[in-house]
Amino acid sequence: MSSAPSRSNADPVAAALDTAAVRVLDAVRDLGVSNPVVLIDGQSGAGKTSLAKQLVARWPLTGRVQLVALDSIYPGWDGLADGVEAARTLILVPHGRGVLGIWQRWDWDASAPAEAHAVDPSLPLIVEGSGLITGATxxxxxxxxxxxxxxxxxxxxxxxxxxxxxRPHWEQWAEQEERHLVRDDPRRHATHMFAIP
Structure with missing residues (x-):
């Protein structure tokens, strides 16, 4: 399946995300590996989930790609750093070692861990979420x-x-994102940066 844009889009956000998807998919193809890992970071509302969904829909390699959203892992509104660490230790490290990763979904309504999910190290993986790109990840x-x-x-x-x-948690979450920007400097660790209007 081609990663080229399917049509011209007058919506500047959709157009920017489409351009980002094309470039990321080209980079994935250029890696020449069967199970690449794509990390997507950005502050809340930047377009991470939308980009991740586009990548899955237009994935250029044969077979299934796995998608994990950190919104399913963060343990509550104060849990940005803990969610990223869980993704690192339970998903990314096992995938890199070629072993099965197991993570638990956070049930936001019950404020408690829920069912477990597996990540197959033989398959490609996309992980998206605020705070994700650090020196360790x-x-x-x-x-x-x-x-x-x-x-x-x-x-x-x-x-x-x-x-x-x-709405009542916007500032609380934004403060954690700001700490991530200062502490982890995700822009420095990124291989690709895109401006989304």
Whole structure:
């Protein structure tokens, strides 16, 4: 399946994400491996989930690609760093070692761990979420994507997506993202950076 854009798009966000998808898929193809790992980071509302879904839909390699969203792993509204560490130790490290990874979904309604999921090391893997690209995770990802987007646009998209559930937690989450930017400098570890309007 071609990774080329299917059509011209007047929506600047969709067009930027489409361009990003094409470039990431080209990079995946250029790796020449059967089970590459793609990491997607960016602050809330930057377009990580949308890009990840495009990559899955247009995946250029034969077979299935696995997608893990950190929103399913963060242990609550104060859990950005803990969720990233869980992804590193339970998903990325095992995948890199060629062994099965097992992670537990966080049930946001019950505020408790839920069912377990497996990650097959023989299959390609996309992991997306805020805080994901750090010095420790960078060496475990073949293609590392940072999405940059203005605050006003990000907040509008995030609140349209998650509504009133997210609104009271926006600042709390944003503070954790800011700490990640200062502490981990994800832009420095990224192999690809894209501006999303």
């Amino acid at each position: 960078a060496r475990l990802g073949d293609v590392r994507v940072w999405l940059e987007s203005p605050l006003v646009s990000r907040k509008r998209r995030a609140l349209e997506r998650d509504g009133e559930i997210y």
